[in-house]
Amino acid sequence: MSDTGLQSAWHAVIAADSLKDWPIGASVLDEPVAIARMNGGIAALRDVCAHMDAALSGGWIMRGAEGEELVCPNHRWRYNAGGRCTHIPELGDEQVIPDWTRVPAYATREHYGAVWVCLDADACAELPRLPALEDPRYERLTILTRAWKLPAQAVMDHFIAIAGSIIGPGALTRFASPLSAAWVTRDAQQAVLFTVTPLTGKASRSFWIAATQPENGAGADIEAVNEQTHDAFCRTVIA
Numbered sequence: 753m754s755d756t757g758l759q760s761a762w763h764a765v766i767a768a769d770s771l772k773d774w775p776i777g778a779s780v781l782d783e784p785v786a787i788a789r790m791n792g793g794i795a796a797l798r799d800v801c802a803h804m805d806a807a808l809s810g811g812w813i814m815r816g817a818e819g820e821e822l823v824c825p826n827h828r829w830r831y832n833a834g835g836r837c838t839h840i841p842e843l844g845d846e847q848v849i850p851d852w853t854r855v856p857a858y859a860t861r862e863h864y865g866a867v868w869v870c871l872d873a874d875a876c877a878e879l880p881r882l883p884a885l886e887d888p889r890y891e892r893l894t895i896l897t898r899a900w901k902l903p904a905q906a907v908m909d910h911f912i913a914i915a916g917s918i919i920g921p922g923a924l925t926r927f928a929s930p931l932s933a934a935w936v937t938r939d940a941q942q943a944v945l946f947t948v949t950p951l952t953g954k955a956s957r958s959f960w961i962a963a964t965q966p967e968n969g970a971g972a973d974i975e976a977v978n979e980q981t982h983d984a985f986c987r988t989v990i991a
Contacts, residue, residue: 760875761929763949764866764959765796767895771867775822777809779951780869785858787867788813790820795833796858796869797822802837803829808855831855864945864961865895880927882934882963884943890963893975896982897959900989904931904948904956910989911935911946911958918985919944941965960985 758781765778766787775788777799784799786809799809806826813820814830818838821830830839837853859873864885870876884890900907908931912924915935922937932947945961962978 757877757929758931758950759872760870760877761931762861762863762868762870762876762879763931764947764957765869765949766867767897767959768862768865768867774812775809777807778869780871781950782952783871784809785869786822787860787869788822790822790833793833794860794862794867795822796860796867797831797833797835798856798858800855801826801829802853802855803827829853833857865892866959866961877928880929880932880934880945880947882925882936882943882945884936884940884963885945885961887963889965890943891966891974893962893964893978895959895961896979897957898982898986899951900948900956900958901954902956902989903954904950907948907956907958907989908933908946911948911985914985914988915944915946918988919981 763780766776771789775786778785778787786797786799788795799807801808801824804826806824808822808824811823811825814823816830816838818832821832821838823830828841829837832838835855835857837849859870859876861868863879885892912933919935920937922935925934934945936943943963948956948958950956960982964974
């Protein structure tokens with residue numbers, strides 16, 4: 753997939769349950785991204801203040817005139833979920849804020865327990881969907897992540913090559929993005945959605961989201977078995 757295609761693809765950045773009441777910094781395609789819960793949703797802004805390049809993810813959320821806003825930790829500039837600067841303390845009551853203070857905002861979704869970001873908000877592709885992760889007969893497990901000193905495509909190619917021997921005989925599902933794939937075992941007891949986010953050209957982070965039918969699956973401690981399977985996969989990758 754071209755760089756343009758990756759800009760319009762959805763990339764998992766963090767587990768949703770790790771995003772609390774403060775922003776978190778992430779990276780997608782060499783782009784620093786600040787993720788924050790704001791006004792009942794999730795916002796993703798370029799993690800660089802327009803003033804003096806401070807990391808917005810080092811700031812905090814506060815209630816402002818337009819609802820919840822992200823505050824830069826450096827000089828307390830404030831941004832709404834769309835990236836527009838809403839308040840500059842140095843201006844006092846004369847809040848005539850120039851356009852150059854805006855920072856880029858990216859499309860976000862909370863999907864299968866992860867926060868996903870699309871850098872090209874005007875041309876986002878479809879999110880990967882796996883029926884097992886939406887089927888009430890399955891129990892979705894904790895998302896497992898791993899950082900790699902490898903290009904994202906190399907990690908994905910290895911998953912495709914080895915999924916059957918690690919998870920069990922089954923079938924592969926491909927999605928619009930070559931950086932997402934799923935494996936469902938032949939007996940439909942277990943399904944894994946595997947997606948890899950390119951952090952840079954040479955580093956990536958993978959997300960392993962598994963679902964198992966508890967009555968037919970791995971026994972009492974399904975989560976432990978899933979972790980063992982993930983660990984077994986990770987040990988086969990040569991970084």
